Amino acid sequence: MTKLLFQRAFWRGALSVAIFLVLWEIGARSKVWMAPEYFAPFKDLLGAMGFKKDYLPWVGAVPAPSAVLKSWIAVLGMHGYWQSWYMSFFRVMGGFIAAMLIGIPFGLMLAVSRVAHGIGFPVFEVLRPIPPLAWVPASIIFWPTQEMAIIFITFLGAFYTIVINVLGGARSIDVRYFQAAQSMGSSSWDIFRRIILPGTLPSIVVGSAVGMGITWEVVVAAEMISGGGSQQAGTGGGLGFFIWNSYVGGSYEQIVVGMISIGIAGFISSELLRWGGRYATPWLRVR
């Protein structure tokens, strides 16, 4: 940790965040500092472009970081906020783990067996381009509970990416590894266990990392559209619903709080995954 504080890269990152926050604060307060007369020509120009005249377009309409921070601190003590974290994490992990459990064996099967590829791949390729969000109405109708519908949609977000990566990874294993293993007397099962599986692991890690990102994108949208699942009133329906609820309630600071929360949640899950990936592929750590 102390080492981190002395690294130039760390301070560069901190500076970048600080500059961003300062510019945002200045922009958000444009209502105040744009009042004087000498801004008149600039305001007319904004008006001519169709914007409101008394603050900077877009950034002037966003709540200032100081206001967001204040609102965040207020929300930290609320049970509903943490409930939203919990709900979203639960759905992401549920969908993601299901996608791994089904996607990895399915991808390996497509890679290993010509028959499985012939039967499974065409259907898979037709379903793959359908965006997970297009499944929202259908899954709300077909799944018995809202919760299952949302988890199913997050599952779809990660599933296709994981399968495609596993399939590609297994296919790109150097043919000489198979030839060497065969020559030395390996059985098919042995080749699968000791060549194909470890050879595909790096692709599984990459596919999962990408899939995890998509999962967060999808869960938030699914929560917004489906109304946050079956829960008591308030902000207990996940971070996506937290944002939507704040919008309906007119609390613009809380919208931004929700957005940043999702950013942090996504970062935490990717970091966990990266850590797990490094642990699973020790031979790639040594470069």
Next chain:
Amino acid sequence: MSGLAPVRPKIVPGELAVEGVSKSYGALHFRKDVVQNCSFTIERAKLTVMVGPSGCGKSTLIRLLAGFEEPSAGRILLDGAPVSGPSRDRLVLFQETALFPWMSTWDNILYGPRARGELTRETLEFGEFLLAKVGLQDFRDKYPLQLSGGMQRRAELARAMINNPKVMILDEPFRGLDAMTKELMWEYYSRLYEENRRTNFFVTTDIDEAVFLADRILVMSNIPTQVRAVIEVDVPRPRKLIDIFENDRANDIKKQALSILHAEAMRSFSRGSKAAADFVEAYLKRASRA
């Protein structure tokens, strides 16, 4: 290391005979004959080196010998019995490394015995012996990516030798190593060969390498591959690196092989082969240096 000597199992070298083998790819007028009516013998307990211009079908021949592919015509016999499919009797050391990157050096070496369920105490001792032989005791638990190019080649030699193959097939194994490491590997490999006298089949494009290592050199034609000449290298062993530059016999052999290769290259050069053009250029450079 003398204490380990008794565990070395008896080596039974084999003899590979290639009889009228042809291999072609594609069909009808897209057909390409890569190997045509090719016959030669890889003699028992000898180091046979095959040299030929790049792209002359050497790698195809290796795939046939290893059993990864079947010949279109002719047959390949190991000690009189026709070969079919890959087997531990005919192990290939590929160009560049084919060590499994996800296994440590030790696990790579033990791959064969473990795959066949032959992980006995003797095998483990033999593995230790080979690990010491290739000088990688300190790298037993390292992954291939942590080894230098020369170490990777040595680990791969150990991985092959633990299976006691009847014939070892080496496909340009020292390609891609820097000149210094390459020469060290020549010396190392020829010492290894002189100790155990397995049947070795070594494929290369490097004439110096061929003359330094070989008991017999097979000089190949361009595509479709055939044997142009067989040269017995009667330079006494153990050889020193300096021999390939100063020993008159070695130089005679080199000239003989080069002139055959040159004629071969010129023939296909007039047919417009890129590989042949490269060879002619390299040949002229070498001639001007000599």
